[in-house]
Amino acid sequence: MDAKVLWQRYQDWLYFHPALGLYLDVSRMRFDDAFVASLQPKFDQAFADMAELEKGAIANPDENRMVGHYWLRNPDLAPTPELTQEIVQTLEQIEAFADQVHTGAIHPPKECRFTDIISIGIGGSALGPQFVAEALSPDLPPLQIHFIDNSDPTGIDRVLAQLGNKLATTLVLVISKSGGTPEPRNGMIEVKQAYIAQKLDFAKYAVAITGQDSNLDKVAKSENWLARFFMYDWVGGRTSEMSAVGLVPAALQGIDVRAMLDGAKEMDDATRVPNLNHNPAALLALAWYFSGNGKGEKDMVVLPYKDSLLLFSRYLQQLVMESLGKEKDLDGKTVYQGIAVYGNKGSTDQHAYVQQLREGVPNFFATFIEVLEDRQGKSVEVDPGVTAGDYLCGFLLGTRQALYENNRDSITVSIPQVNARTVGALIALYERAVGLYASLVNVNAYHQPGVEAGKKAAAVILDLQNRVLEVLKTQKKALSISEVADMAGAAEEVEAIYKILRHLHSNNRGVVLTGDLAKPGSLTVSLG
Numbered sequence: 001m002d003a004k005v006l007w008q009r010y011q012d013w014l015y016f017h018p019a020l021g022l023y024l025d026v027s028r029m030r031f032d033d034a035f036v037a038s039l040q041p042k043f044d045q046a047f048a049d050m051a052e053l054e055k056g057a058i059a060n061p062d063e064n065r066m067v068g069h070y071w072l073r074n075p076d077l078a079p080t081p082e083l084t085q086e087i088v089q090t091l092e093q094i095e096a097f098a099d100q101v102h103t104g105a106i107h108p109p110k111e112c113r114f115t116d117i118i119s120i121g122i123g124g125s126a127l128g129p130q131f132v133a134e135a136l137s138p139d140l141p142p143l144q145i146h147f148i149d150n151s152d153p154t155g156i157d158r159v160l161a162q163l164g165n166k167l168a169t170t171l172v173l174v175i176s177k178s179g180g181t182p183e184p185r186n187g188m189i190e191v192k193q194a195y196i197a198q199k200l201d202f203a204k205y206a207v208a209i210t211g212q213d214s215n216l217d218k219v220a221k222s223e224n225w226l227a228r229f230f231m232y233d234w235v236g237g238r239t240s241e242m243s244a245v246g247l248v249p250a251a252l253q254g255i256d257v258r259a260m261l262d263g264a265k266e267m268d269d270a271t272r273v274p275n276l277n278h279n280p281a282a283l284l285a286l287a288w289y290f291s292g293n294g295k296g297e298k299d300m301v302v303l304p305y306k307d308s309l310l311l312f313s314r315y316l317q318q319l320v321m322e323s324l325g326k327e328k329d330l331d332g333k334t335v336y337q338g339i340a341v342y343g344n345k346g347s348t349d350q351h352a353y354v355q356q357l358r359e360g361v362p363n364f365f366a367t368f369i370e371v372l373e374d375r376q377g378k379s380v381e382v383d384p385g386v387t388a389g390d391y392l393c394g395f396l397l398g399t400r401q402a403l404y405e406n407n408r409d410s411i412t413v414s415i416p417q418v419n420a421r422t423v424g425a426l427i428a429l430y431e432r433a434v435g436l437y438a439s440l441v442n443v444n445a446y447h448q449p450g451v452e453a454g455k456k457a458a459a460v461i462l463d464l465q466n467r468v469l470e471v472l473k474t475q476k477k478a479l480s481i482s483e484v485a486d487m488a489g490a491a492e493e494v495e496a497i498y499k500i501l502r503h504l505h506s507n508n509r510g511v512v513l514t515g516d517l518a519k520p521g522s523l524t525v526s527l528g
Helices: 003-013 033-055 069-073 081-103 124-136 153-169 182-197 215-222 244-252 257-270 280-292 312-324 354-359 388-405 420-440 449-473 481-487 491-506
Strands: 014-017 022-025 058-060 116-120 144-148 170-176 206-211 227-231 299-304 326-328 334-337 341-343 364-371 381-383 410-415 511-514 524-527
Touching: 003 014, 014 257, 014 280, 022 280, 022 420, 033 280, 033 420, 069 081, 069 257, 069 420, 081 227, 081 244, 081 257, 116 153, 116 182, 116 244, 124 144, 124 170, 124 244, 124 312, 124 420, 144 153, 144 182, 153 170, 153 182, 170 182, 170 215, 170 244, 206 215, 206 244, 215 227, 227 244, 244 257, 257 280, 257 420, 280 364, 280 420, 299 312, 312 341, 312 420, 354 388, 364 388, 388 410, 410 420, 449 481, 449 491, 449 524, 481 491, 491 511
Parallel strands: 116 144, 116 170, 170 206, 206 227, 299 341, 299 364, 364 410
Antiparallel strands: 014 022, 022 410, 326 334, 511 524
């Protein structure tokens, strides 16, 4: 297309939200009017599906649950007065708790203030709070936050080492809906032991964010933890940032949670409009569907041009891939749906993978996240009449143009600045886009059977480890790996057993491997 045609296309497809100052540009996606018209019936159905979901329809049949994260930022939409009141009261309790911590009304034993937070979670219970902390936490927050989001012992040690003696003024958030998810449970046990080692009463520092009457809730109640906040069964992990999961750590850091909720509510209102051209989430879903032929054939590369939005691509990775990555559609047909998401930040990526994006495999579409305000205050000139922010803008616009010239499509989302309101709006925009796209491709965005399968498989491995150790305890002589597998009744799992034994041997857990490590079949194993 020539420049005049492109300029007109930009104007025709530009979405602008005046109250949020948010722009969405899908003009550099090469769909035509015929393609848009062909999708109109699917969009009519998607708008109807979303309306039913918000009224309280069972959207997660696997667990017989509603999906109501939209009610968190507009409680009046909740399907019952009791739910409305519960949402309002929870927010008030979160704000009151944060205020009491900030003023010292709630404080650690023998100290006047809490100074730090350890947030222990996994998946949405970690990614949302991490993204928001990176984007919005003040330079000098009232409490500095640290995350434990994995079952990696070295990672846990590093967080605890960074805190050192400050453990005595560190609040611990344990976030787990069921209380039985292994990663947060393991993190809690490890951190609790660290407090005991410093002769600190863990309960006086611990806050549970969990489902009511969950295993974690029962522990917190019986041990008289500092506070308990409840998660709703109708809010999934990847859409939980506006619940206690995200609001408790955000409020403790001094982030304006009301503004974040307000921005999300404003975007929710905009994305309820049942008109494709005037609904930004529908425009995103349209672009995704076009690029991947409705089958996720192209990856989504997310490039935020702002340091504080570094983790946005990682946050979207879970939101999009866990919601849309499905083997079966709603009719039970095998479809292998999903959109792969990856990315980093601009202009860092000018020196990383933009070379491949422009000239390599054309298996993606790009999403640029632009922040219009460079900084608060005046910028110095790095060249005559040019600031560092001008360079950043130039890198974004130049990369967008370079990609388009080589037949690589892109979307651009522009916000006026990174603040609580715009971050809330971005979260809500992509939540709704995922829901609409899921309807277009006929999958359930609100369950995750693959995640549950992975958890079950891990449990099987740990059970196998226990069986192998029981075999070794009964033997006085060294055995081959195959003999161990046979005696454990798991001959078909010999490779997994070898890897279990290698792990135990590497960590001095009483297992001794003897022989040539390059030839696993020649090894013998015994208890040392």
